Amino acid sequence: MLDPVVAAALSLAFAVLFGAGAYDKLANVIRFRAVLADYRMLPPSSIAAAGIGIGLIELALAVGWLSRWLPLWTAAASAVLFIGYAGAMAANLVRGRREVSCGCVFGAAHAGDRLSWSLVIRNGVLAALALLPALPLTARVPDWADHAVATVAAVALLLIYLAGQQLMGNAAAMRAWRAEPGR
Numbered sequence: 001m002l003d004p005v006v007a008a009a010l011s012l013a014f015a016v017l018f019g020a021g022a023y024d025k026l027a028n029v030i031r032f033r034a035v036l037a038d039y040r041m042l043p044p045s046s047i048a049a050a051g052i053g054i055g056l057i058e059l060a061l062a063v064g065w066l067s068r069w070l071p072l073w074t075a076a077a078s079a080v081l082f083i084g085y086a087g088a089m090a091a092n093l094v095r096g097r098r099e100v101s102c103g104c105v106f107g108a109a110h111a112g113d114r115l116s117w118s119l120v121i122r123n124g125v126l127a128a129l130a131l132l133p134a135l136p137l138t139a140r141v142p143d144w145a146d147h148a149v150a151t152v153a154a155v156a157l158l159l160i161y162l163a164g165q166q167l168m169g170n171a172a173a174m175r176a177w178r179a180e181p182g183r
Helices: 004-027 029-039 044-067 071-094 117-134 144-179
Strands: none
Touching: 004 029, 004 044, 004 071, 004 117, 004 144, 029 044, 044 071, 071 117, 117 144
C-alpha cells in the first residue's frame, strides 16, 4: 500500500512534467513534427496528426494527474507512453542513429538532447514511477502538512529530473569535446 503523500507528490510531478511536455509540443508544433519525422518511425503522411495528437495526449495526462480523475487509466497510459518513447529511442539507437533529437521536454535546448541509452533507461524508470500511484493507498487521511510535504517532494522530484537532464547533457557535451580532432 502506498502512502497518499507519495501518491500526491508523484501525481503533481507528473502533472507538471506532462503539462510542460504538452506545452512544448503544441507551442512548437513545427519543430516537434520535425523531431517525429527524424525518428523515421511513422509514415510521413501521419506526422502532422501525430505531432498534435501526442501533445494532446500529454495534455490529457497532465489534467489526469492533476485532477486524479481516473488514476488507474492515467497511470497506465503514462507508463505506456514512456515505454513507447523508450522503444522509439531504442529502435533508433539500434539502427545507429544517435544524432536524433530526443524531443524531450527540457531537452531541446541542451546539447544532450540526442538519443542515448540513458534516455531509454530514464523513460523506463519514469514508466515504473508512473505506475506507483495506481497502487492501493493507505487509509490515512492527509492533513495540510501532508499536502505541503507532497508539494515540496514534487518540486524535489522535478529538480532531480532536471538535474538528470543536465547530467546527460554534460556527458554528451564531454563526449563531443573528446571526439574533437587534437584531443
